[in-house]
Amino acid sequence: VSIFGPSQASFSEAISLDGYIKPAGMPRIYLKGITLGSARELLRRRFSEYYSFSPNEFEVAVTYSRVITINVVGEVFTPGSISIPATNTAFNALQAVGGPTDIGSVRNIKLLRNGEPARVFDVYEFLQDPTVEGNFYLQDNDYIHVPIYEKLVSIDGAVRKPFKYELKESEGLRQLVDYAGGFKENAFQGNIQIFRVLNDEEKILNVNFRELVASNTDFTIYSGDSVAVAEISRPYENFVELAGAVEFPGRYELEPGMRVGSLAGKGRLLTEARTDVAYLFRTREDETVQMLRVDFSAARENPGGSADLVLQPKDKLQIFSQVTYVDKASLSSIGALREPTEISYDPTENIKVSDLILLSGGLEPNAAEYGYIKRVDPANKVKLDFIRVNLFDVVSDTSSVENRTLKPFDQLIVYTNEQFFDEANVVVTGAVRQPGEYEFDDGLRVSDVI
Structure with a gap:
């Protein structure tokens, strides 16, 4: 014990066999069986009655722990006598001998001491509450007996x-x-x-x-x-499923009395959802599936009515989208256009050749007078038709009969003037200064070439 402050002192005390120390000029202070932290607090209080110091001017340290002999017998891996510091507990002693064997008890370990009743140490109790270990400090010549388990x-x-x-x-x-x-x-x-x-x-x-x-x-x-x-391996069945044109498809808990309309409401129909008809797929006990046609409009307009079917476990409601039933067509243009393009075909609008030319940035300066509409038969895409169009008439007068209405998958082909002319040359040889090949045009004469 060290004191430094207004009072200064130093003590070296050994705990007696009866568990106390007796500093000079002070009564006995019993420390046996308490932790070092508790001992430090107890000593601080007792010494403060005789000396003047602040809490941080007082120190306690264990400089030496006496060695005791403990006898461990019974079903342990290395039974016999062991020497360990006196600060150890019965649990530490068991660790030192390797612990109980496969047939040794961990619930009925006995601490035997002369003149005292046997104390029972339960490892399960210690694992659940480690503070119980403090009740099993050892003394010299104690016996620890590990019996055979009973159950x-x-x-x-x-x-x-x-x-x-x-x-x-x-x-x-x-x-x-x-x-x-x-x-x-x-x-x-x-x-x-x-x-x-x-x-x-x-x-x-x-x-x-x-x-x-x-x-x-x-x-x-x-x-x-x-x-x-046993583990529950059977998958859950208290669900219904919503699929198709809804914002939140997936599985939902099957609530008592749940119907088609209430399930559709939970998933929130998309704007393109078909509201006239839906289908309910019902799984039978033999895992076969029954398909039921649902008058969806009646189910929604009259909740609880005959069309608003009561759902059963694992039912699947399929909501259809109008988009599914519309062929997605396009129009395209290629050739002598400033910005050849491809656009979606709108069946509600009468798109004409002039519209497609405008959407393609207009004709290029070298565009030929005539072009073609390449038309595909949707029922037989191998069958093609080519329709001749006077492009200049279309551009100059949108009311012209040449300004045809386009159909799905039509393609406007615009040629350049150059594509209709072959390159031709004339050859000059003999007594001329520059024999060779010269480009031919309609107004070229022999005298011009010479």
């Missing part, structure tokens, strides 16, 4: 810590489940199976765990019993 059972399946557990005589199935960490979320608690050897025969017992809890009773477990907790 060892195993638990497997849908529990968090499947393993073998030692139970006390008064503990049953409910306590075993607690030691195993409780059930998993998918445990089937309605039928816990216990496998037991009785009268040279293996028997199986079924226990409804939920009924045990409800009646606040327990089920007796015997040593050697094997407990199996």
